[in-house]
Amino acid sequence: MNHDMIIRITRYYRILNRLRSLGLEKVFAHNLADAAGVSAAIVRKDFSLLEIYGQKRGGYDILFLIAALGKILGKTDEPQNIIIVGCGRIGRALMHYNGFEPDGIRIIAGFDTDPLVYSENVHPVPIYPMSRLEEVVSSHQVDVAILTVPESATSDSFQRLMNAGIKGVLNFSPITLKPVADAEGLKPVIHNVNIALELEQIFYELQFPKT
Amino acid sequence: MNHDMIIRITRYYRILNRLRSLGLEKVFAHNLADAAGVSAAIVRKDFSLLEIYGQKRGGYDILFLIAALGKILGKTDEPQNIIIVGCGRIGRALMHYNGFEPDGIRIIAGFDTDPLVYSENVHPVPIYPMSRLEEVVSSHQVDVAILTVPESATSDSFQRLMNAGIKGVLNFSPITLKPVADAEGLKPVIHNVNIALELEQIFYELQFPKT
DNA sequence: TCGTTTATGTGAATCATTATACAATAAAAA
DNA sequence: TTTTTATTGTATAATGATTCACATAAACGA
Ligand SMILES: NC(=O)c1ccc[n+]([C@@H]2O[C@H](COP(=O)([O-])OP(=O)(O)OC[C@H]3O[C@@H](n4cnc5c(N)ncnc54)[C@H](O)[C@@H]3O)[C@@H](O)[C@H]2O)c1
Ligand SMILES: NC(=O)c1ccc[n+]([C@@H]2O[C@H](COP(=O)([O-])OP(=O)(O)OC[C@H]3O[C@@H](n4cnc5c(N)ncnc54)[C@H](O)[C@@H]3O)[C@@H](O)[C@H]2O)c1
Numbered sequence: 001m002n003h004d005m006i007i008r009i010t011r012y013y014r015i016l017n018r019l020r021s022l023g024l025e026k027v028f029a030h031n032l033a034d035a036a037g038v039s040a041a042i043v044r045k046d047f048s049l050l051e052i053y054g055q056k057r058g059g060y061d062i063l064f065l066i067a068a069l070g071k072i073l074g075k076t077d078e079p080q081n082i083i084i085v086g087c088g089r090i091g092r093a094l095m096h097y098n099g100f101e102p103d104g105i106r107i108i109a110g111f112d113t114d115p116l117v118y119s120e121n122v123h124p125v126p127i128y129p130m131s132r133l134e135e136v137v138s139s140h141q142v143d144v145a146i147l148t149v150p151e152s153a154t155s156d157s158f159q160r161l162m163n164a165g166i167k168g169v170l171n172f173s174p175i176t177l178k179p180v181a182d183a184e185g186l187k188p189v190i191h192n193v194n195i196a197l198e199l200e201q202i203f204y205e206l207q208f209p210k211t
Numbered sequence: 212m213n214h215d216m217i218i219r220i221t222r223y224y225r226i227l228n229r230l231r232s233l234g235l236e237k238v239f240a241h242n243l244a245d246a247a248g249v250s251a252a253i254v255r256k257d258f259s260l261l262e263i264y265g266q267k268r269g270g271y272d273i274l275f276l277i278a279a280l281g282k283i284l285g286k287t288d289e290p291q292n293i294i295i296v297g298c299g300r301i302g303r304a305l306m307h308y309n310g311f312e313p314d315g316i317r318i319i320a321g322f323d324t325d326p327l328v329y330s331e332n333v334h335p336v337p338i339y340p341m342s343r344l345e346e347v348v349s350s351h352q353v354d355v356a357i358l359t360v361p362e363s364a365t366s367d368s369f370q371r372l373m374n375a376g377i378k379g380v381l382n383f384s385p386i387t388l389k390p391v392a393d394a395e396g397l398k399p400v401i402h403n404v405n406i407a408l409e410l411e412q413i414f415y416e417l418q419f420p421k422t
Numbered sequence: 423t424c425g426t427t428t429a430t431g432t433g434a435a436t437c438a439t440t441a442t443a444c445a446a447t448a449a450a451a452a
Numbered sequence: 453t454t455t456t457t458a459t460t461g462t463a464t465a466a467t468g469a470t471t472c473a474c475a476t477a478a479a480c481g482a
Binding site for chain 2: 001006007010011037089092093100143167168169170176186187189191193197199200204207208
């Protein structure tokens with residue numbers, strides 16, 4: 001399964017949950033396609049490759065699809081624990097965001113180097129000094145961290161996360177982090193969110209519209 | 212030029228600016244490739260397609276490349292004005308971010324429906340009530356808006372932006388906005404940033420590593 | 423009951439992207 | 453000066469993704 005396909009699958013999964021909550025039971029390939037912004041052919045192809053089958057003329061059963069896709073996406077009943085490293089403006093906005101819970105993602109702690117930040121007690125989750133990183137990561141079985149430290153601290157913090165046993169990072173700094181294989185040849189999974197880059201792409205596309 | 216290529220070009224552009232500020236004058240395809248996380252062949256292919264040429268065995272002239280790519284990316288001396296609609300936690304974090312200026316992007320105003328938010332006077336840029344949207348957009352020639360309103364307000368706010376003449380939107384809500392052609396057949400450029408989706412993809416990739 | 427309609431499932435065709443391979447060329451070394 | 457080396461530029465091959473097209477099956481309607 002390729003990267004684009006994973007994105008589509010996660011999209012389908014969300015859309016299906018929405019459709020279910022609206023009380024629907026069946027969905028056609030072209031409905032899903034419209035909602036996900038892809039072609040109906042590719043929806044059918046995706047499901048075909050995943051060996052998920054519908055009923056001829058009847059479409060696909062939503063509950064069945066949700067179960068099948070959930071399994072593929074590794075959805076469990078237990079939420080996934082994550083941490084936030086760098087509790088500045090962006091980090092704290094993420095901490096207060098309540099849109100992760102429905103997706104089974106739970107922020108269990110923040111980390112910061114600034115005592116003014118980590119000694120405050122008014123956060124939705126505790127903020128610890130960086131010295132407690134390893135302890136919290138291992139005791140709560142945290143695999144994934146959101147990295148929202150200043151640009152200058154990005155590489156060091158990333159290294160620190162790797163050493164603490166973190167396996168996946170969502171990086172908000174404009175420094176593009178790249179996965180480097182560890183001693184056992186395992187590469188961390190890194191996604192870089194670069195907001196300025198997104199804006200630049202929009203400007204580009206406005207200036208040179210396709211067709 | 213396709214979408215992936217635009218992303219690469221914006222990457223090259225940033226990297227080149229960094230290299231220049233380090234005092235370098237020449238760069239080889241494989242240096243850029245390493246920094247951008249792509250293969251050297253694709254760097255050469257990209258430049259070849261863009262009709263940007265280097266010196267055999269001498270690599271590419273950094274200043275020349277920056278000029279050429281800047282032109283392609285529509286870089287001007289004037290910064291691009293943008294606005295932020297929905298000045299909550301995320302919106303305000305973006306307002307305070309000073310990493311846009313170096314990229315020629317300037318946030319000129321925020322908009323919100325909540326009088327408690329727009330009457331405060333402590334922001335880096337003014338926050339106006341939504342009623343002043345059209346006026347500010349047209350008087351400052353704003354083409355692009357960042358949309359950071361709650362999920363429930365997303366579609367309405369988006370429509371409002373379209374009516375006000377906004378042509379590009381960076382949307383942070385989990386509702387995926389889709390471009391719909393206007394009366395003249397022009398489609399807005401929309402980029403959706405979905406943080407929960409990014410996290411889900413990381414979990415997926417951790418569970419099913421490639422190769 | 424028997425055509426008609428509607429949607430799935432998938433092999434083949436098309437299209438797009440990336441990698442390979444190497445000739446061309448300029449710099450450096452001998 | 454000649455040879456070696458390093459790097460570009462691109463033609464071609466390989467790979468991968470998407471769309472097309474249609475056989476297939478189920479539901480519907482007459
Ligand atoms: N704010 C935005 O809108 C925005 C937009 C795009 C990118 N970013 C990027 O996101 C990152 C965070 O931005 P921000 O605006 O929240 O910055 P911020 O300065 O508000 O917050 C950074 C936080 O990290 C902490 N910190 C510093 N060094 C640390 C270290 N070594 N380990 C742990 N914590 C450390 C600081 O104490 C601070 O609390 C930056 O890299 C920035 O470039 C931010
Ligand atoms: N905070 C996060 O970490 C995070 C993460 C992912 C996605 N998001 C999404 O980003 C968006 C903003 O999140 P947030 O945490 O900043 O929310 P928030 O509630 O802090 O801020 C929303 C702001 O929008 C204003 N608003 C409401 N309706 C409006 C309207 N019709 N027009 C203009 N302004 C309006 C509110 O007054 C408020 O100031 C949401 O859609 C959220 O789902 C946020």
